[in-house]
Amino acid sequence: MKALPERRLLVRAGQALLTLDLTQIREVSGGADAAALPLCDALDIPPAGPPSAALVVETGGAPVTVAVDAVAGVVEVARADVLALGPHVRLRAPGIVRAVMRVPRPSQWRGASLLPGPAGAVGLPVTATPGEGTTLAADIDPVELGKRLAAITGGA
Amino acid sequence: MARRARTAPPAAGQGRTLMFAAAGLPLGVPLEDLLRVTETVEMLPMPMASTALAGVVESLEGVTPIYDLATLSAPSRGPPPRASTAAGLVALFPHAHGSVGIRVDRLAGLSDAPEALGPDLQKNLVAALPAALQPFITGAATSRGQLFFFFSRDAFLSWVGAARDEPTGT
Secondary structure (H helix, E strand, O other): OOOOOEEEEEEEEOOEEEEEEHHHEEEEEEOOOOOOEEHHHHOOOOOOOOOOEEEEEOOOOOOEEEEEOEEEEEEEEOHHHEEOOOOOOOEOOHHHEEEEEEEEEEOOOEOOOOOOOOOOOOOOOOEOOEEEEEEEEEEEOHHHHHHHHHHHHOOO | OOOOOOOOOOOOOOOOEEEEEEOOEEEEEEHHHOOEEEEEOOOEOOOOEOOOEEEEEEEOOEEEEEEOHHHOOOOOOOOOOOOOOOOEEEEEEEEOOEEEEEEEOEEEEEEOOOEEOOHHHHHHHHHOOOOOOHHHEEEEEEEOOEEEEEEOHHHHHHHHOOOOOOOOOO
16 A cells, blocks of 8 residues: 655745645644744744744643744645654754655745735645745654644643 | 774785875775765755764665764864765765765875884874764874874774764754
8 A cells, every 4th residue: 555645834934845644734824923932042043034924833831823934834744754854863853853855846935915814724725836946844743843833832 | 793993004015095085084905995986966965964964875785874083083172064065076875874974175195115103103193183083093104294194993993883972952
């Protein structure tokens, strides 16, 4: 039986591309939310431009609104494009990244002008627009992300 | 699996040494210790990365972490510097899980016959290096009048595999 592809929300947080578990995302909205926690700060990723979208993320406790630089949309990733992360990749919280995914390089990033929100809940109506070739994204473990956001916001 | 650090630099005539600069230091490594030197176009920075981890790239060996030695040689006071994620040269070493890379500032050629310096002089030169980099250095030599330090692949890979001891910052 052929394995089904993984579906993820592809976002840019600071200088990193991240794939997030769709079941963890309650809402996606365009525009910067001053009260939102920058995801690049929460995950200690080098910053880039100003945030242009906000995500409401389930944490196991109270949901947390995080800001991301941009949203590419939902991507489907074949199992062959899920690349294992070995222990030679030194992380301070090793469980936070569960794999590296080879994803279609988005040709369009959605931010404040392209994704007036709220755009929806689980099962986002936004599909990433694939460009040329592929690029890598860090696949974030939803449980570990929830724990970290809860710890930072005091919502544990 | 941690490997034992080489205790002495390769002797003259034991093979060719690739000379390069990394973290602003002139370094040399036996060609046989290397997989290859390549140019990265883009690197994925990782969440919650160790200070020295610049990011990962996809290589022939799978997901390859790239480390920036410059972060280890920075002064200990103040916040740790971020590893550079800019495109550039990396030297890749074989590892049990694929390969591991370090950022390279520039290549400086090949040496067929490095001339070892006296033991005391080598000791003094190594002692003058940033403390965090000294474990990776096994000696000093010259080639065509240029000083360089022998970089120990085994000591570096042993450091990569060492226990995580950095705070998570929550």
